[in-house]
Amino acid sequence: MPRATKIEPERGGARTRLLEAARDIIRQKGFSGTTVDDLCKAAGVTKGAYFHHFSSKEALGVAAAEFWADTTSALFAQAPYHKPEDPLDRVLAYIDFRKAIIEGDPAEFTCLVGTMTQETFQSFPAIRDACATSILDHAATLEPDIAAAMKLHGTTASDWTAQSLARHTQAVLQGAFILAKATNDPAVARESVDHLKRYIQLLLA
Amino acid sequence: MPRATKIEPERGGARTRLLEAARDIIRQKGFSGTTVDDLCKAAGVTKGAYFHHFSSKEALGVAAAEFWADTTSALFAQAPYHKPEDPLDRVLAYIDFRKAIIEGDPAEFTCLVGTMTQETFQSFPAIRDACATSILDHAATLEPDIAAAMKLHGTTASDWTAQSLARHTQAVLQGAFILAKATNDPAVARESVDHLKRYIQLLLA
DNA sequence: ACGTACATACCAACCGTATGGTATGTACGC
DNA sequence: GCGTACATACCATACGGTTGGTATGTACGT
Numbered sequence: 001m002p003r004a005t006k007i008e009p010e011r012g013g014a015r016t017r018l019l020e021a022a023r024d025i026i027r028q029k030g031f032s033g034t035t036v037d038d039l040c041k042a043a044g045v046t047k048g049a050y051f052h053h054f055s056s057k058e059a060l061g062v063a064a065a066e067f068w069a070d071t072t073s074a075l076f077a078q079a080p081y082h083k084p085e086d087p088l089d090r091v092l093a094y095i096d097f098r099k100a101i102i103e104g105d106p107a108e109f110t111c112l113v114g115t116m117t118q119e120t121f122q123s124f125p126a127i128r129d130a131c132a133t134s135i136l137d138h139a140a141t142l143e144p145d146i147a148a149a150m151k152l153h154g155t156t157a158s159d160w161t162a163q164s165l166a167r168h169t170q171a172v173l174q175g176a177f178i179l180a181k182a183t184n185d186p187a188v189a190r191e192s193v194d195h196l197k198r199y200i201q202l203l204l205a
Numbered sequence: 206m207p208r209a210t211k212i213e214p215e216r217g218g219a220r221t222r223l224l225e226a227a228r229d230i231i232r233q234k235g236f237s238g239t240t241v242d243d244l245c246k247a248a249g250v251t252k253g254a255y256f257h258h259f260s261s262k263e264a265l266g267v268a269a270a271e272f273w274a275d276t277t278s279a280l281f282a283q284a285p286y287h288k289p290e291d292p293l294d295r296v297l298a299y300i301d302f303r304k305a306i307i308e309g310d311p312a313e314f315t316c317l318v319g320t321m322t323q324e325t326f327q328s329f330p331a332i333r334d335a336c337a338t339s340i341l342d343h344a345a346t347l348e349p350d351i352a353a354a355m356k357l358h359g360t361t362a363s364d365w366t367a368q369s370l371a372r373h374t375q376a377v378l379q380g381a382f383i384l385a386k387a388t389n390d391p392a393v394a395r396e397s398v399d400h401l402k403r404y405i406q407l408l409l410a
Numbered sequence: 411a412c413g414t415a416c417a418t419a420c421c422a423a424c425c426g427t428a429t430g431g432t433a434t435g436t437a438c439g440c
Numbered sequence: 441g442c443g444t445a446c447a448t449a450c451c452a453t454a455c456g457g458t459t460g461g462t463a464t465g466t467a468c469g470t
Contacts, residue, residue, distance in 0.1 A: 028327045028328070029237070029324065029327065029328050030235060030236075030237050030323065030324025030325075031235075031237075031238075031324075032234070032235050032236075032237035032238035032324070033236075033237035033324055033328060106326065107327060113387075114323075114383050115323045115324070117383055117386050117387045118235065118319075118320045118323050118324070118383060118386060119234065119235030119236075119237070119238055119320070119323070119324060120235075121311065121386035121387065121389070122233045122234065122312060123233070123234050123238060128386070128387060128389070131387050132387035132388055135383075135384070135387055136387075136388070159399070160396070160399065160400065160403070164396040164397075164399075164400070165400065167384060167393060167396065167397065168377075168396065168397045168400040170380070170384065171377060171380030171381045171383070171384050171394075171397040172373075172376060172377055172380055172397075173380065174379070174380035174383040174384070175375070175376030175377055175378065175379035175380030175381070175383070176376045176380070178319050178322055178323060178340075178376070178379040178380070179340070179372060179375065179376050179379070181322050181323060181326035181333070182318075182322045182326065182333060182336050182337035182340055182341075183337055183341070184326070184333070188372060189376075191365070191369040191372065191373065192369075192372065192373045192376040192377075194364070194365065194369075195365065195369070195370065195373040195404065198365070198404075198408070199400070199403075199404040199407070199408075202404070202407040202408070203403070203404075203407070
């Protein structure tokens with residue numbers, strides 16, 4: 001899709017660079033707090049290039065959410081937590097994996113679509129929907145392992161489902177990110193993830 | 206503090222009306238997405254009145270977080286969940302209370318300071334700190350009941366504390382709000398709160 | 411093989427408006 | 441008459457978005 005040329009080797013990558021800039025800057029300042037000029041400056045492109053690729057700022061928000069969904073799902077698909085044979089171990093390994101990447105600057109480990117959801121859910125439904133798809137699709141990848149663990153360990157659940165537990169894991173992570181941002185301390189978020197892991201062990205083991 | 210007059214009976218309440226407007230509009234559009242004119246219009250005051258009470262938009266953000274902390278802590282202090290004699294029942298009643306108020310429009314039941322934290326934690330440290338205080342102080346009100354429940358039920362916790370569990374409840378609620386906004390469905394949030402309640406029961410009963 | 415037609419990717423400069431913020435004045439209570 | 445609580449009018453800038461253009465690549469008929 002990119003198109004390199006002789007005199008301008010970067011040519012063709014403006015769209016991707018804008019999406020990467022959006023991922024980084026929106027996580028720092030939020031969607032409304034991020035200006036088109038911010039993005040152009042960070043990506044090293046002009047506003048003409050920006051509006052060539054995105055018809056509006058809202059369109060970039062949607063594309064950024066989709067870009068996030070694509071890149072993160074690729075990351076999780078190749079992560080090592082799928083290896084254990086016991087499905088419960090896979091779920092717990094997923095939790096460990098999520099915990100392990102909570103470190104450093106909150107702007108770098110927190111979730112783009114969770115952040116965008118908060119401020120766009122009323123004003124920009126298209127962005128909200130793209131964010132919802134990203135979150136729910138990721139949660140859905142956990143359902144088979146949870147369901148298999150329930151079956152294997154003879155868990156009888158009358159008042160909850162694999163789907164609701166999968167979504168709950170995402171709620172805990174999103175909430176943990178908020179605490180980490182508020183306190184500027186990843187450790188607070190990791191403690192919540194510990195509670196989540198303990199819950200799943202109590203529930204399924 | 207308010208000062209009524211003959212020709213302008215609303216006079217004196219501009220600051221409070223601005224803070225109420227901030228509480229409502231920032232929850233809909235976020236802090237950056239909310240303009241000073243939005244607030245003045247909703248509060249029915251002029252920009253002169255606005256800058257008489259708040260030296261900047263950031264100052265209003267801080268005041269709005271403090272206003273939120275004050276009004277919500279008053280609400281929770283007089284809520285009925287403190288009545289049970291068993292401290293575990295009080296904690297569970299708190300969860301039930303939080304679940305019960307999750308209904309209707311997400312903009313009305315979600316948390317102002319959780320929303321503001323997300324977009325201000327880098328750009329406006331003063332706002333972030335006010336948000337953190339609001340969240341952590343509220344979490345701290347749960348600690349005595351959790352600690353008492355641990356003692357009463359002989360819970361032996363080597364790897365977690367009453368404080369971390371109290372904060373975890375707030376993480377779950379904040380995360381549940383994000384899912385509710387993304388899906389535009391309070392039910393998703395309530396299911397996460399159910400998981401939280403189940404966790405506390407497994408842990409402390 | 412080559413010219414034409416078209417599409418893609420980008421740039422520089424500009425525009426109308428909305429934004430946060432200010433300067434100045436006035437009504438009112440004490 | 442003095443401080444507080446506002447109102448009116450205004451400003452410099454930043455904002456999202458537009459315009460018109462150029463360079464590069466591709467499809468295709470001949």
